[in-house]
Amino acid sequence: MTFLDMLRNAATQNNSMLCVGLDPEPTRFPTGMRGDPHKIYDFCAAIVDSTADVACAFKPQIAYFAAHGAEDQLERLMQHMRCNAPQVPVILDAKRGDIGSTAEQYAKEAFERYGADAVTLSPFMGFDSIEPYLAYHGKGAFLLCRTSNPGGDDLQNQRLASIEGQPLLYEHVARLAQGPWNRNGQLGLVVGATYPQEIERVRSIAPTLPLLIPGVGAQGGDAVATVRAGRRTNGPIIVNSSRAILYASGGDDFAAAARHEALRTRAVLQAACG
Numbered sequence: 001m002t003f004l005d006m007l008r009n010a011a012t013q014n015n016s017m018l019c020v021g022l023d024p025e026p027t028r029f030p031t032g033m034r035g036d037p038h039k040i041y042d043f044c045a046a047i048v049d050s051t052a053d054v055a056c057a058f059k060p061q062i063a064y065f066a067a068h069g070a071e072d073q074l075e076r077l078m079q080h081m082r083c084n085a086p087q088v089p090v091i092l093d094a095k096r097g098d099i100g101s102t103a104e105q106y107a108k109e110a111f112e113r114y115g116a117d118a119v120t121l122s123p124f125m126g127f128d129s130i131e132p133y134l135a136y137h138g139k140g141a142f143l144l145c146r147t148s149n150p151g152g153d154d155l156q157n158q159r160l161a162s163i164e165g166q167p168l169l170y171e172h173v174a175r176l177a178q179g180p181w182n183r184n185g186q187l188g189l190v191v192g193a194t195y196p197q198e199i200e201r202v203r204s205i206a207p208t209l210p211l212l213i214p215g216v217g218a219q220g221g222d223a224v225a226t227v228r229a230g231r232r233t234n235g236p237i238i239v240n241s242s243r244a245i246l247y248a249s250g251g252d253d254f255a256a257a258a259r260h261e262a263l264r265t266r267a268v269l270q271a272a273c274g
């Protein structure tokens with residue numbers, strides 16, 4: 001099954017636009033696990049089990065594993081998600097971007113080593129840095145377009161005077177992803193919930209691409225404005241929240257609290273559709 005099929009099925013089955021982000025930070029783990037990087041798998045597996053029927057996707061952020069030399073725990077977590085939440089696609093948040101020969105290795109890492117269904121990529125180095133991921137037919141690739149952080153302005157809002165219509169850089173990325181770069185229909189875009197007006201602009205340029213939208217929860221993005229700006233009948237959105245769900249409680253009830261926060265966020269997103 002392709003990433004898009006999985007996404008559609010999970011969104012329907014779990015009635016959800018919510019992506020649960022897996023950004024495990026041991027210093028924020030509950031008391032019995034706190035500070036112990038060997039507990040990364042246990043912590044994340046408990047979150048997966050408590051939210052598998054609430055999420056339309058999971059998004060592990062690779063840096064939170066690699067920083068602790070915990071890639072083996074990420075491999076185990078990927079297998080755990082395959083077995084315990086097989087209906088929910090996994091977007092590996094790796095934000096890779098390198099020359100083609102190196103990108104081939106990164107693609108192999110994401111799709112063969114970890115078995116991810118989709119990956120996040122930086123488009124900064126151009127199409128040949130994206131192409132190796134598209135060789136994995138059916139897998140998804142989300143290009144950073146208008147990111148949620150304040151510094152996203154620095155480059156993404158620059159005007160490209162040499163291109164007809166003088167688009168902003170993020171608008172040009174959206175146009176490429178909706179058009180010539182999307183050879184096999186695998187591309188999506190990352191746009192931040194902290195900039196709903198830009199989500200709307202991206203949606204007008206890329207009406208059918210799936211949008212991965214982080215920034216609700218800990219970053220304070222407006223969930224309702226996000227849904228209204230981004231969701232279209234043939235243009236799905238995947239709204240990510242990580243810390244607000246993972247660390248909803250610092251106690252032994254962390255998994256139950258995460259579920260509660262995931263249910264609450266899912267409800268807010270659903271209500272915005274009305």
Ligand SMILES: O=C(O)c1cc(=O)[nH]c(=O)n1[C@@H]1O[C@H](COP(=O)(O)O)[C@@H](O)[C@H]1O
Nearest residue numbers: 061120147148192214217218219241242243
């Ligand atoms: O690609 C991403 O996922 C991403 C893009 C972006 O523009 N902003 C952004 O916050 N992210 C990621 O989304 C997650 C947001 O986490 P919270 O702010 O805790 O919900 C982190 O894993 C970020 O690395």
